[in-house]
Amino acid sequence: MRIVFCGFGRAGFECYNQLVSRGDVTPAEVLVFTHSAKDNVVFLNYLDAVGVEYHLGSINKHADRVAAFKPDFLLSVYYRNIIRNEILELVQGSLNCHPSLLPDYRGCFSGAWAIINGEPKTGITFHKIDPGIDTGNILFQKDVEIRDTDTAFSLYHKLVSHFIKHFESALELLISGDPGQAQSNDETARYYSRAVPFDGVRVAKDMTFVEGQNYFKGMYFPPFANAKFVFDEGEVEIGNLEELETYRDQFLSA
Numbered sequence: 001m002r003i004v005f006c007g008f009g010r011a012g013f014e015c016y017n018q019l020v021s022r023g024d025v026t027p028a029e030v031l032v033f034t035h036s037a038k039d040n041v042v043f044l045n046y047l048d049a050v051g052v053e054y055h056l057g058s059i060n061k062h063a064d065r066v067a068a069f070k071p072d073f074l075l076s077v078y079y080r081n082i083i084r085n086e087i088l089e090l091v092q093g094s095l096n097c098h099p100s101l102l103p104d105y106r107g108c109f110s111g112a113w114a115i116i117n118g119e120p121k122t123g124i125t126f127h128k129i130d131p132g133i134d135t136g137n138i139l140f141q142k143d144v145e146i147r148d149t150d151t152a153f154s155l156y157h158k159l160v161s162h163f164i165k166h167f168e169s170a171l172e173l174l175i176s177g178d179p180g181q182a183q184s185n186d187e188t189a190r191y192y193s194r195a196v197p198f199d200g201v202r203v204a205k206d207m208t209f210v211e212g213q214n215y216f217k218g219m220y221f222p223p224f225a226n227a228k229f230v231f232d233e234g235e236v237e238i239g240n241l242e243e244l245e246t247y248r249d250q251f252l253s254a
Contacts, residue, residue: 005030012079076097076200077167102125110122153221
């Protein structure tokens, strides 16, 4: 079995290791595409250490290389590029990991938006890849609770852990030829673009304090900038929820 593996970060690293530990797939039978980035160093260092060849950047620029490899399947695990149809047509089937309960929260920053919107839960979805964005048939889903203490940072890592845990099960469904479940495209299919939520700044008097708390938690993802709010004295970047509490009376309501 020959696999094109498009992976990134902790999820990519862990799922790649599961893949080449199966017994029916060797490293030589996996063509790797990934990215050069600080938060991908562990995966890159591992690939270098074990002598695995990999390609950086978009797989879409390497259609000839993929065709020559003659892959059976393509797996996308936190890969940063939308994979074009000309690549998808080269494989029997493909699988993507998406950190939400599709069809809701398609697109980017799905965990952050779920917190900002005050959702009690989110989840993980393994789905087939089609020409749309996160619109392919669903193979596997798992609910994940959003706790009051969760931030975008903690929820991101919680969802990654669930992807790693259930990767083998989803892969078996793909290999078996399971058609999956078609997604609906009604009002539940919300989509969020790659833009930072509200451009990173919200006006306190236009929102409740609970909404402000959710916005802070949804924007908390070190080392990136924290949420900023416009108060009477001007724009302030908030360091923690205790600091936000000192501005409670400037919100629309408590």
